[in-house]
Amino acid sequence: MTHERAPRLFVAVTAVAAVLALWIALTPSRGTALAGYVRIDATAQLFVGLVNPIFFGIAVYVWSRSSSAADEPTGPGSFVTLALMFLASVNVVLVSRHLLVQCLALEVSSIAAAPLIVRPGSPASRRASWDYLLFSTVALALVSLGLACWAHDASRTWHRLGLALILLGLGTKLGLAPMFTWLPEAYDEAPPAVTAMLGAVQFNAALSLLLRVVQSCGPDTEQLVNGSLISMGIVSMITSTISIVATRNLKRLLAYASINHAGVIAIGLGTGKAGTYGLLLYALSNAYIKAILFLTAGRIKSHYRTKDTTRIRGLIRDLPYSGVFLMVGTFALLGFPPFGSFVGELLILSALVSTDRLLVFATFCALITMTFVATARTIFPMIWGESPEKREWPRERFALIAIKIGILVALVALGIYIPPGLNELILEVAKAGGAP
Amino acid sequence: MTSLLWILLGVVLVPVFVASRRVSLAGLSAQGLLLGCLALSSAHAGLELVDLARLADLIAVRAVMVPVVLGSALRARGAPSRVDLVPPSILWWTAVLGATLASFEFANLLVPAAGPAQVLAGVASSMVLVAFLILSTQTNVLAQMIAALHIENAVALVELEETHAGLVFLVVQTLTLIATIALFRWYLSSEVAAIGAGHDAVEERVP
Numbered sequence: 050m051t052h053e054r055a056p057r058l059f060v061a062v063t064a065v066a067a068v069l070a071l072w073i074a075l076t077p078s079r080g081t082a083l084a085g086y087v088r089i090d091a092t093a094q095l096f097v098g099l100v101n102p103i104f105f106g107i108a109v110y111v112w113s114r115s116s117s118a119a120d121e122p123t124g125p126g127s128f129v130t131l132a133l134m135f136l137a138s139v140n141v142v143l144v145s146r147h148l149l150v151q152c153l154a155l156e157v158s159s160i161a162a163a164p165l166i167v168r169p170g171s172p173a174s175r176r177a178s179w180d181y182l183l184f185s186t187v188a189l190a191l192v193s194l195g196l197a198c199w200a201h202d203a204s205r206t207w208h209r210l211g212l213a214l215i216l217l218g219l220g221t222k223l224g225l226a227p228m229f230t231w232l233p234e235a236y237d238e239a240p241p242a243v244t245a246m247l248g249a250v251q252f253n254a255a256l257s258l259l260l261r262v263v264q265s266c267g268p269d270t271e272q273l274v275n276g277s278l279i280s281m282g283i284v285s286m287i288t289s290t291i292s293i294v295a296t297r298n299l300k301r302l303l304a305y306a307s308i309n310h311a312g313v314i315a316i317g318l319g320t321g322k323a324g325t326y327g328l329l330l331y332a333l334s335n336a337y338i339k340a341i342l343f344l345t346a347g348r349i350k351s352h353y354r355t356k357d358t359t360r361i362r363g364l365i366r367d368l369p370y371s372g373v374f375l376m377v378g379t380f381a382l383l384g385f386p387p388f389g390s391f392v393g394e395l396l397i398l399s400a401l402v403s404t405d406r407l408l409v410f411a412t413f414c415a416l417i418t419m420t421f422v423a424t425a426r427t428i429f430p431m432i433w434g435e436s437p438e439k440r441e442w443p444r445e446r447f448a449l450i451a452i453k454i455g456i457l458v459a460l461v462a463l464g465i466y467i468p469p470g471l472n473e474l475i476l477e478v479a480k481a482g483g484a485p
Numbered sequence: 486m487t488s489l490l491w492i493l494l495g496v497v498l499v500p501v502f503v504a505s506r507r508v509s510l511a512g513l514s515a516q517g518l519l520l521g522c523l524a525l526s527s528a529h530a531g532l533e534l535v536d537l538a539r540l541a542d543l544i545a546v547r548a549v550m551v552p553v554v555l556g557s558a559l560r561a562r563g564a565p566s567r568v569d570l571v572p573p574s575i576l577w578w579t580a581v582l583g584a585t586l587a588s589f590e591f592a593n594l595l596v597p598a599a600g601p602a603q604v605l606a607g608v609a610s611s612m613v614l615v616a617f618l619i620l621s622t623q624t625n626v627l628a629q630m631i632a633a634l635h636i637e638n639a640v641a642l643v644e645l646e647e648t649h650a651g652l653v654f655l656v657v658q659t660l661t662l663i664a665t666i667a668l669f670r671w672y673l674s675s676e677v678a679a680i681g682a683g684h685d686a687v688e689e690r691v692p
Contacts, residue, residue, distance in 0.1 A: 147654075149650065149654065150654065153654070153657060153658060153661055156661055156665075157661055157664075160661065160664050160665060160668060163668060164668070164671070175672070175675060178672075179626060179672050182665075182668060182672075183620075183629055183630075183633060186633045186636075186637070186665060187616075187620070187632075187633055187636055190633070190636040190637050190639075190640050191636070193640045193644075194609075194613070194636070194639065194640045194643060197640065197643045197644050198643070204595075206594060206595055207595060210595070
């Protein structure tokens, strides 16, 4: 593939995938195919309809960046090949009904993503890429081991051991404690498009796999599943909050916020059916938030030539569009109304109260307050602070702005008006999902 | 079968105490061969296509391809012949032995009746625990790769008993392992072990 053709082909293929995904999501007909290996149900519809349009947005970003920096020493052909392999495997995770196949497809997506994290001439990105692959390999091996133990028909102990291994493995893929150290490195070092792919696309593939596992659990494992998820969620929130307070690196801050969000989702899932609707709404919003923030962070970094948040000031004047996107994305990140993340968080909190988990509720509230203050203290001066020098920036490309506006509209719509079809889909997944 | 499992445990433990690159790679090769022998011993009367695919995965890929590919990358780089899988001290060696004993205690809980199934559970648990000890103590890329492959082999060991996967699944699984090994080689070739650089980089690749 030539330098010019590859990104265009990438956009075309992902556009077709996005249209197809939306058609699948909106079509009421469901069923199985390929000897039962493929199953289109509400969970598949919801997540396929979520990640493919976001991936199309990422592809437009890639095309726009490649045409504005044609002299970059990269191989767009290999990038596009790996990215499409990534998308295909993520879609297999979402539509497959076989847990082992899903696990294998998730591994293929990690294999495709690992080389994309590497930036030429950056040993740190190479190390981050290796850490990502290592953690992914170990995590998915643990999931496979867990599935093998889970399938053992001998005793309850095997089932519990299997489930614990699966939760640990999938928790690692989601960036949950205790094995989350790969995430800040990989998100920070990867190019923005790849960070968005990991955070907004692969994260949801892993989450859908976790939902499938939780949907398959019986009432005898309720305590184990709920307890593990809530513990992992709280510990993830604590560590990410401390890290958000300490960091001065914009991409790392967003990476720690992703860990924080994963913690919120794990807690939501741990509340059982009561919190599943809220966590789904939160997860949907989270995908859009990550996409818009990581793509905007890439734009900011490429112009200021730094990720140091103390050296970026006056964004709203220097880069008005990026300033607005960062501002709105941060409001959504912090759970402001009217975004879906606000409603989702509220529903999860309400589920915690209704299931008498008051200590978790109090800890959750304290941690999100601290996160709120720390994030706002870092990001708001970047947006509204006084710029130390007058800079002349090139115009921002229409395609980039249009795609971010599209994501923004979806993000706001989730908080203001959820279309009835989507609402029914979320309700159906919530009914099937959630711990017993 | 039980004797093969005990030999497998030995093959896992020896490279931990002998800090040599060749021994570590030979250990991986021996693990693949032993897993192949275990698969043969547990196969049905006649070998079916699925059994052949499993044997190809265990012997051709894990026993032959993995050490050859990793070894050639290390030789090309002129990597040192010494590879510590755990820090060379009595404390860590004791920890490895302790983890092994704990694994067998855990296997007693999982499989109360003595027999091959109990030994298999103990060996698989040991492989996972030793791998986690290596991962928690080493930043060396080769050591981390060996630990990850220990876990992969532990999965293969448990799947010998538990999984009844189809042919296509086994083939895709083997291809994924081959792709993983190819990536491992890529990291070794590009001297990822020599990392030390901080967060540089204002340069940004497309995209």
